[in-house]
């Protein structure tokens with residue numbers, strides 16, 4: 062099914078969605094970070110949350126029947142610093158870490174993977190010590206190799222070096238790609254979609270809430286696929302080849318939508 066625009070003309074929320082919002086006992090609002098609520102930047106450290114979006118998220122947090130969660134590939138420490146709102150729920154590191162208020166959860170594979178990743182980081186740093194524009198990010202359970210600003214090397218060569226380094230551990234570790242990034246992750250069937258179900262267990266959300274999920278990348282497609290058809294899944298960007306049922310064009314439109322959602326909830 063082709064994704065539909067989440068807005069009707071003039072940035073209006075369609076009636077069927079606003080009435081779902083009004084009648085829901087509980088709403089779970091899940092937002093990816095990079096490319097979804099913050100525009101993609103040259104390097105990940107430059108992607109900062111705008112003050113207006115932070116204020117809006119804080120305002121949404123005060124809605125009694127709404128739970129807001131940030132779902133990111135970044136490490137827990139990194140995403141918490143970037144968002145800077147302690148009481149929001151976080152699904153970090155592609156779903157391997159969850160934190161919501163006093164609840165903390167980590168996938169049990171962590172103990173096995175972290176020492177291996179230490180070794181991989183050392184090898185990667187050695188291999189790319191002279192490569193310009195390669196950023197190796199140690200996220201504990203996963204490793205990201207950012208190459209947005211790569212110079213003097215072919216992406217193909219970069220990828221094959223990474224694959225060679227990972228080969229000895231390929232029974233437990235896999236390499237995958239995202240937007241100008243190579244991800245090294247545990248070879249298990251775990252993703253943002255499964256982590257959302259884990260978060261719902263942690264929060265004790267039994268009476269199936271109305272779920273909104275906004276995301277812009279390949280990893281978000283797992284969440285789009287996992288979430289039931291009656292969830293409102295929203296792809297952010299221009300590619301219409303998505304498993305989401307709706308789309309918005311950019312983080313600006315996400316902010317407009319969230320502002321309108323907040324207004325609807327204030328009136329309920």
Ligand SMILES: [Mg+2]
Nearest residue numbers: 093095096278
């Ligand atoms: Mg993203």
